[in-house]
Amino acid sequence: MTSPLRALRLKTRIFTAIVVLTNVLGNSFLSRGMQSVGELLSLSPIPYIRALFNPWVAMGVSLLIVWLLSHMALLSWADLSYVLPVTSIAYALVALVGRVFLHEQVSMARWAGITLIVIGVTLVGHTSPRTTKVHNKTGA
């Protein structure tokens, strides 16, 4: 029975890619927008709602909604202890994007961090995405 496992892995890879990309882009847009919105330390919802009208914040929030839904879909068949480390490749991606597009300095410690994350994600990626029984409505 290799083909169901293969299908599960393929589906998991595709959704992991969607989760990672929407997370990285969503947070970058949000961060860009928040820099022009200014400090936001208030318990009143009004400044937050006003921030949502900033186009960068609005795009960031839209991408993060896609992130939330694809993350939920992924968790419908994959373990949380699998999804968590695997999607954290996003952290390494953020650092690389900063290096390539924003010409940020990447220190030795950061390169070491990126390397460790890639090794960790590879290790977890080699485990089965699911170790528990999944509810099956047909009862099979």
Added chain:
Amino acid sequence: MRWLLVSIIVLATTVGEVLQAIGMRHHGEIHDFRPGALGRVVSALAQSRHIIASVAAMAVSFFAFMALISIAELSFAVPATAGSYILETILAKYLLKERIGWKRWAGTVFVAAGVVLLSF
């Protein structure tokens, strides 16, 4: 102030994601990705208590994160809030009964160490 926000984010994210995993497990695997079927999934999830509570916790985490990146850099905010997934992996083992073998533990520790190094 920034560390208070970090603690709120870590706790709210942990609660939110664990509840999300429970809710999605109750729902069962999503097979059908056509728009109509996805619409039915969304309306089923909107009635799930676990998912509603999870979205509420994630909203708290999201607004605290917005407040944090308005006073701190993204390169501080992202690694600082990564603490949540060590906590989540432990909860996944004991609460969700996931089987975490040596590869998954080792990978998780590597990733966590890597994220901490990114903040330097």
